[in-house]
Amino acid sequence: MDTTIPKYLLVEDHIRQQIKQRKIIDKLPGERQLAAELGYSYMTIRKAIENLVDEGLLYKVPTKGTYVADRKTQKTKTGTIGYFLDSRIAGGLSSPYYSQIFDALQKATAREGYSLIYFTDTNESDLQRTLKKLDGVISTCFPRVEGFIQELKAVVPVVVIDNSAADKTIPSVILDNFSAQVESVDYLCSLGHERIGFITGLEDSDVGKNRYEGYKSGLQKNGIAVEPELVFRGNYTFGSGVSGVDYFLSLEQRPSAIMCANDSMALGAISKLHQLGLEVPEDISIIGFDDINVASQITPPLTTIFVPINEIAACAFNMLQCLIDGKPLENRHIALAAHLVPRGTSAEVAAELVTA
Amino acid sequence: MDTTIPKYLLVEDHIRQQIKQRKIIDKLPGERQLAAELGYSYMTIRKAIENLVDEGLLYKVPTKGTYVADRKTQKTKTGTIGYFLDSRIAGGLSSPYYSQIFDALQKATAREGYSLIYFTDTNESDLQRTLKKLDGVISTCFPRVEGFIQELKAVVPVVVIDNSAADKTIPSVILDNFSAQVESVDYLCSLGHERIGFITGLEDSDVGKNRYEGYKSGLQKNGIAVEPELVFRGNYTFGSGVSGVDYFLSLEQRPSAIMCANDSMALGAISKLHQLGLEVPEDISIIGFDDINVASQITPPLTTIFVPINEIAACAFNMLQCLIDGKPLENRHIALAAHLVPRGTSAEVAAELVTA
DNA sequence: TAATAATTATGCTATATAGCACTTTAAACG
DNA sequence: CGTTTAAAGTGCTATATAGCATAATTATTA
Known part of the structure; x- marks a missing residue:
């Protein structure tokens, strides 16, 4: 008999082992029963259980019993949620799109008295x-x-945005990228454009694929053949916008308009065109995607796709709150609409290009 | 005798009141003494005190006694720090400068295993x-x-950035705005500019004042008189850059260069100049301040003052860590240097303006 | 006066006991 | 068989008591 370890700690460890060995799955024996079985006083049992409750391993329902806490549903709430973003995203939280997402999430969470922590992939x-x-x-x-x-999901409730997770049990809030790109093509066609270049995003995700598919579908819808030479593989960075313009201008017949799968690439494309002495939109029209804050501030203001960032944030947070509170979700997967915002980087196709 | 409130809660409230009324300053009476004084059992006293200890209001030193916890020194560490920004800052966390500050702070804190929460002024x-x-x-x-x-300081350790606090016991990390602006003026003078306009930031703070003072001092250093008509009161927004250009172009003799107290105003100024058919830097040179990410991405790339944001973040966090750990600070107030980055929005003053 | 021993103070552990209010189950009654 | 009553089960509150180990204070002794 080890007299240096208090008995209540022995009881705590005993209960921990019982849970770990699945001899206690959900409901503990009553306190008086435990006292009889283990041969300790009732008050010692209560003290041990009280500590495990404080620790979050157990929870009590008065008049009913004591239960093993399910980490995801019974943990004491911290009032803090996390926003996770892959550390390999260029610019991280200082990139325009993601800083806007984070800002919108922070506002949505603060409205409900929650705090928001940003984190990236990190060590275990x-x-x-x-x-x-x-x-x-x-x-x-x-x-x-x-x-x-x-x-993450194994430990806490998770909601994903931008792309759905492969695991469809994880709720998602995404954007209808496809329809938005169709709308851009429609718009450019209404301006008389027939050679429309496209700088893709990364095609390793649905976002990238759907923006590209939307471009192709929009062309077909307007009776324009999809030409592979009018597609440049980009990666969402300013630099690939620059490279995209280099590529398009090397064609025998350059496009009269360029759609970019995000605004940063559009900025790069515009920068390069200006550098080469070409005018936007007079010589080539440019359309971006995201409507980051700067889009409306450059000269000329960027025609782009408006993304309802505040709505994405609020929607995702509401879903997460339901998960945290153990409430049922009405819809597990939500796709929000985006829409075209015409500004100064798009115009009717120049006359000499129409006749060419 | 109210039988619906448990006695241990009455004891908890009694102790709380004693502390609030300063009848208990530091050390509580012994548990047995309290039991005698209040007329409750020793075990009831212990239970009440145990709860207040769990709550963080008290802490116990075995064999010595029970003490009132000093919030700043005895609290269990959460491993989380906050970044506070006034909610009236335009754009909040999605504004370029502050999103970069936040990103840098997040990286600095993550390196030490800390998490970062952003918050604004909010209800109590x-x-x-x-x-x-x-x-x-x-x-x-x-x-x-x-x-x-x-x-904030009454509750947790605080470090300030951007401007020093009036309370000089609060450690600060700021920027040498004055010298940076002198450098901009020097640079413009080396390009032959003699009429240099200045769009101020807000002068309700040292940042705003020192950027303006640096402009004035730089002029005097280069033998140029300070002309009040060449100063436009701005407020750090894109819009006031636009208004600044409107104002300067209304002068009989417009400036050949405009220094802006931040990059957003520089973007506004450039936008307006382009809108009016003027060329940057051919007609008017523009210099910003901050070197936000977009500065190097617009056309032409912005000449601006580089601000060592990562260094500010790391320095501030290190200081805060010393405060948290109760270690002495080497320097309570640190001013970091900024420096000019010449790019495409500045050039030699145009010939017709020199002769005018 | 200094050193040593005894006493006191302190929080901690542990047991025993007797209810209370509420919920669930079983037994009794019509 | 349905309803009512009683019993059992459950966590909760409260008190009393008797130590334990450690530190500080007081008393005693050399």
Whole structure:
């Protein structure tokens, strides 16, 4: 008999082992029963259980009994949620789109008295330390972080945005990228454009694929053949916008308009055109995607697709709150609409291009 | 005798009142003494005290006694710090400068296993709830939030950035705005500019004042008289850059160069000049301040002052960590240097303006 | 006066006991 | 068989008591 370890700690450890060995699955024996079985006083049992309740391993329902806490539904709420973004995203949180997403999420969470922590993929011990602070996570989803998201889901409720997760049990809020790109093509065709270049985003995700598919579908809808030479593979960076223009201008017949799968690439394309002495939109029209803050501030103001960032944030947070509170979700997957905002980088196709 | 309120809760409230009324300053009477004084059993006293200890109001030193917890020194660390920014800042966290600051702070804190929560001025109960989650706060300081910062300081360690706090016991990391502006003037003078306009920031803070003072000092240093008509009062927004250009172009003799107290105003100025058919830098040179990400991406790339944002973030966080750990600070106030980055919006003054 | 021993103070552990209010189950009654 | 009553089960509150180990204070002794 080890007299240096208090008995209540022995009881705590005994209960921990019973749970770990699945001898206690959900409901503990009553306190008086435990006292009889283990041969300790009732008050000692109560003290041990009280500590495990404080620790979050157990919870009590008065008059009913004591239960093993399910981490995701019974944990004491921290009042803090996390926003996860892959650390390989260029510019991270200082990139225009993601800083707007984060700002919108922060506002949505603050309205409900929640705090928001931003985190990226990190080592395991830092991750676990961070997750202990969180009631749930909203994550921008890309295929390359699916494993990571599963890891998050094992610990806390998760909602994904931008792309749906492969695991369809994870709720998602995404954008209808396809229809938005069709709308851009429609608009350019209404301006008389027939050679429309496209700088893709990354096609390793639905966002990238759907923006490209929307471009192609829009062309077909307007009776324009899809020409592979009018497609440049981009990666969402300013630099690939620059490279895209280099490529298009090397064609025998350059496009009269260029759609870019995001605004940063559109900025790069415009920069390069200006550098080469070409006018936007007089010589070539440019359309972006995202409507980042700067889009309306450059000269000329960028024609782009408006993304309802505040709505995405609010929607995702509402879904996460339902998960945290154990309430049912009405819809597990929501796709919000985006729409074209015509500004100064798009105009009717120049006359000499029509006749060419 | 109210039989619906448990006695241990009555004891908890009694102790709370004693502390609030300063009848207990530091050390509580012994548990047995309290039991005798209040007429409850020793075990009831212990239970009440145990709860207050769990709550963080008290702490116990075995064999010595029970003490009132000093919030700043005895609290269990949460591993989370806050970044506070006045909610009236235009664009909030999605504005280029602050999103870069936040990103840099997040990286600096993550390196030490800390999490970062962004918060703005908010109602009292949300503030207290948020502060409970924090080990300390880094705050962008403006005169109008001095009171708020004092409130923060009463609860957690605080470090300020951008402007020093009036309360000089609060450590600060600021930028040498004065010398940076002198450098801009020097540079413009080396390009032959003699009429240099200045769009100020807000002069309700040292940042705004020092950028203006640096402009004036730079002029005097280069033997140029300071002309009040060449100064336009701005407010750091794109719109006031636009208005500044309107004002300068209304002068009989417009300036050949315009310095702006931040990049957003520079973007506005450029936009307006382009709108009016003027060329940058051919007709008017423009210099910004901050070197936000977009500065190098617009056409032409913006000449601006590079601000060592990563260094500010790391420095501020290191100071805060010392405060949290109770370590002495080497320097309480640090001013970091900024430097001019010449790009495409500045050039030699045009010939017709020199002769005019 | 200094050193040593005894006493006191302190929070901690542990047991025993006797209810209370509420919920669920079983037994009794019509 | 349905309804009512009683019993059992459950966590909760409250008190009393008797130590334990450690530190500080007081008393005693050399």
